[in-house]
Amino acid sequence: MAQQTALSAPELVDRIVAGERRALARAISLVEADTPTGREVQAALYPRTGHAQTIGITGSAGAGKSTLVGALAREERKRGRTVGIVAVDPSSPFSHGAILGDRIRMQDLTSDGGVFLRSMASRGNLGGLSETATGVIDVMDAAGFDVVIVETVGAGQDEVEVATAAGTTVLITNPGGGDEIQSMKAGLMEVAQILVVNKADLAGSDTAVTQLKALLAIADLGAWTPPILKATAKTGEGIPELVDAIDRHQEHLHSSEHAEDERRALSRKQIVALARASLHRQALEVAHGSGALDDLVSAVAARRRDPRSAAESLLEAVKREWAASE
Amino acid sequence: MTNERPIRVLIAKPGLDGHDRGAKVVARALRDAGMEVIYTGIRQTPQMIAEAALQEDAQVVGLSILSGAHLELFPRVVEELRQRGVDDVLLFAGGIIPKEDITKVQEIGFQGVFGPGTNTNDIIEFVKSHAPVRA
Numbered sequence: 001m002a003q004q005t006a007l008s009a010p011e012l013v014d015r016i017v018a019g020e021r022r023a024l025a026r027a028i029s030l031v032e033a034d035t036p037t038g039r040e041v042q043a044a045l046y047p048r049t050g051h052a053q054t055i056g057i058t059g060s061a062g063a064g065k066s067t068l069v070g071a072l073a074r075e076e077r078k079r080g081r082t083v084g085i086v087a088v089d090p091s092s093p094f095s096h097g098a099i100l101g102d103r104i105r106m107q108d109l110t111s112d113g114g115v116f117l118r119s120m121a122s123r124g125n126l127g128g129l130s131e132t133a134t135g136v137i138d139v140m141d142a143a144g145f146d147v148v149i150v151e152t153v154g155a156g157q158d159e160v161e162v163a164t165a166a167g168t169t170v171l172i173t174n175p176g177g178g179d180e181i182q183s184m185k186a187g188l189m190e191v192a193q194i195l196v197v198n199k200a201d202l203a204g205s206d207t208a209v210t211q212l213k214a215l216l217a218i219a220d221l222g223a224w225t226p227p228i229l230k231a232t233a234k235t236g237e238g239i240p241e242l243v244d245a246i247d248r249h250q251e252h253l254h255s256s257e258h259a260e261d262e263r264r265a266l267s268r269k270q271i272v273a274l275a276r277a278s279l280h281r282q283a284l285e286v287a288h289g290s291g292a293l294d295d296l297v298s299a300v301a302a303r304r305r306d307p308r309s310a311a312e313s314l315l316e317a318v319k320r321e322w323a324a325s326e
Numbered sequence: 327m328t329n330e331r332p333i334r335v336l337i338a339k340p341g342l343d344g345h346d347r348g349a350k351v352v353a354r355a356l357r358d359a360g361m362e363v364i365y366t367g368i369r370q371t372p373q374m375i376a377e378a379a380l381q382e383d384a385q386v387v388g389l390s391i392l393s394g395a396h397l398e399l400f401p402r403v404v405e406e407l408r409q410r411g412v413d414d415v416l417l418f419a420g421g422i423i424p425k426e427d428i429t430k431v432q433e434i435g436f437q438g439v440f441g442p443g444t445n446t447n448d449i450i451e452f453v454k455s456h457a458p459v460r461a
């Protein structure tokens with residue numbers, strides 16, 4: 001079956017829609033790598049999206065995100081829903097490799113045919129993590145999962161953006177996980193619709209809840225007031241309440257008079273971000289292809305020119321190349 | 327500057343032994359060589375390993391085993407992979423595999439067998455040169 005590697009986009013789409021997990025896995029790789037076939041698959045599947053509840057889970061490293069996602073998935077399964085999970089872990093900035101360990105906390109889910117878990121490395125691609133992850137979420141949505149969960153570390157703009165592209169964003173914190181200024185610094189409070197104090201069996205969970213309440217009291221809230229929940233993901237304590245809260249927020253999303261506006265805002269953001277990444281890539285290809293960059297590098301390294309004006313010159317060179325190739 | 331795709335490797339420990347130091351050393355070495363390593367943890371059944379390889383679209387699956395059950399478990403992993411249509415992955419094994427079993431393990435489908443004391447660079451080279459190229 002070596003020909004499986006070379007399935008065409010329409011074949012992949014048919015198989016994904018038919019529920020073939022291998023085709024889904026392969027398509028996700030193609031979307032992740034942004035290949036022409038991957039783009040074709042995405043385009044063909046997009047009209048089928050919109051069925052799944054999309055949930056973003058974020059929080060600092062060690063907050064218990066993977067364990068909580070596992071518990072969340074189990075609860076969703078109890079309620080008869082199928083679950084797709086995208087777990088994003090950082091790539092090493094040195095080797096660009098990654099160790100993706102989220103499956104360790106969700107081992108039992110591997111044997112559940114109603115769950116599909118995919119680990120993803122952030123790959124540090126040019127501002128594209130959010131778009132790539134969103135593409136993968138769309139593919140899972142189109143494949144028919146009732147719930148699609150995406151999990152990222154809540155540090156850095158790209159990672160936070162991934163979680164906020166979901167319909168409902170859940171922020172995981174811990175007792176004693178730093179004072180309120182930490183949460184304000186990261187700007188995480190503003191993006192979450194549900195706040196969870198995980199590891200609530202540890203001392204200080206009530207204090208953490210009080211601090212979050214105080215933060216919310218000074219936040220500029222819209223029509224939705226984020227509930228603050230306590231959970232112990234390891235034992236499953238508080239997880240049914242979390243699923244209830246997510247369901248309530250999803251209802252709010254669909255019933256809100258702003259639902260259409262929010263969909264438009266998200267679509268606009270996605271289009272602009274994708275265009276920006278593409279422009280970035282194309283411009284750099286031209287820049288690296290011409291000798292202009294090397295000359296500028298020499299001038300700046302010798303301090304004969306400053307980097308900013310050199311960048312402007314590079315851009316002029318790129319524009320000239322583009323004009324010439326038309 | 328198209329995205330160069332890193333090789334995706336699944337590292338798993340089948341069976342009941344609980345020591346995964348070797349598996350972690352290999353996982354880390356492969357990461358440092360620029361690969362994306364999915365680490366599943368210990369006590370994996372053949373079904374779990376095959377299903378994880380499928381979902382992760384891994385090109386390479388490396389199994390570490392110390393319990394001596396390799397001739398029991400490895401064929402079952404291969405069979406589970408085959409049942410799922412995952413037949414274009416590179417398989418390699420490590421851990422404690424007696425010399426007299428190496429040929430058997432290779433016949434089962436594990437092209438690489440790396441025992442204790444292996445230089446991780448040898449494993450990296452093996453994976454890089456044998457990993458199936460994805461379209």
